[in-house]
Amino acid sequence: MTIRHALRSQPVLRTERLTLSQLGPDHLDLVMAGLADEDAMRLTGTRTTFTREQVGAHLAALPGADDRADFAITGPDGAYLGEVVLNELEEDDRSMNYRIALAGPSLRGRGFGTEAGRAVVAWGFDVVGLHRVSLEVYAFNPAAQRSYEKIGFVVEGRAREVLRHGDQWIDAVAMSMLDSDPRSA
Numbered sequence: 594m595t596i597r598h599a600l601r602s603q604p605v606l607r608t609e610r611l612t613l614s615q616l617g618p619d620h621l622d623l624v625m626a627g628l629a630d631e632d633a634m635r636l637t638g639t640r641t642t643f644t645r646e647q648v649g650a651h652l653a654a655l656p657g658a659d660d661r662a663d664f665a666i667t668g669p670d671g672a673y674l675g676e677v678v679l680n681e682l683e684e685d686d687r688s689m690n691y692r693i694a695l696a697g698p699s700l701r702g703r704g705f706g707t708e709a710g711r712a713v714v715a716w717g718f719d720v721v722g723l724h725r726v727s728l729e730v731y732a733f734n735p736a737a738q739r740s741y742e743k744i745g746f747v748v749e750g751r752a753r754e755v756l757r758h759g760d761q762w763i764d765a766v767a768m769s770m771l772d773s774d775p776r777s778a
């Protein structure tokens with residue numbers, strides 16, 4: 594199976610507490626609510642204001658995409674908890690970017706993000722056939738960095754003062770995981 598074929602036939606992933614399924618147009622209201630979470634926007638460095646139409650068009654294009662995998666995270670009671678994404682495919686290098694956002698402060702710190710990340714990364718390496726998954730996390734987000742380290746991501750460097758935040762300059766920490774790396778730290 595090629596990388597693009599595996600991404601196009603994105604499966605449902607199940608973990609102990611979570612179900613990860615295709616993110617799509619049905620999630621429009623939930624995703625719009627997440628975009629209104631100012632803390633999450635700060636932590637992810639998102640400054641653009643997306644209209645409902647723009648988000649709807651984005652979500653409509655996700656099912657069947659062969660260059661990315663966008664999962665909606667749902668909890669044991671079926672509630673939407675957020676999204677976790679593999680994107681920016683570099684096919685020849687078998688590499689992708691990873692990003693995640695839980696849908697509100699009350700959902701953080703309960704291990705959901707780490708649990709979802711472990712499942713997506715394992716699928717990316719074992720089924721999609723990726724060699725490398727990478728991400729950047731701002732230095733003012735140590736909880737996210739810790740979650741990524743628990744999944745098995747390794748710090749590989751620091752881009753200095755890439756983000757202007759109020760009167761401060763914020764570094765970005767580059768992290769990656771290779772298919773040969775231990776899965777959990």
Ligand SMILES: CC(C)(COP(=O)(O)OP(=O)(O)OC[C@H]1O[C@@H](n2cnc3c(N)ncnc32)[C@H](O)[C@@H]1OP(=O)(O)O)[C@@H](O)C(=O)NCCC(=O)NCCS
Binds near residue numbers: 694704737739740
């Ligand atoms: C990042 C995110 C996905 C992590 O998922 P999560 O379910 O909250 O993570 P977990 O609960 O598994 O782990 C968080 C870890 O950070 C630790 N932590 C919390 N605050 C911390 C701090 N200020 N400094 C260091 N570690 C901290 C917790 O103790 C926990 O580690 P532990 O299990 O060893 O105790 C989630 O918090 C989130 O969606 N945040 C908002 C959006 C965001 O930041 N996205 C990532 C952008 S790069």
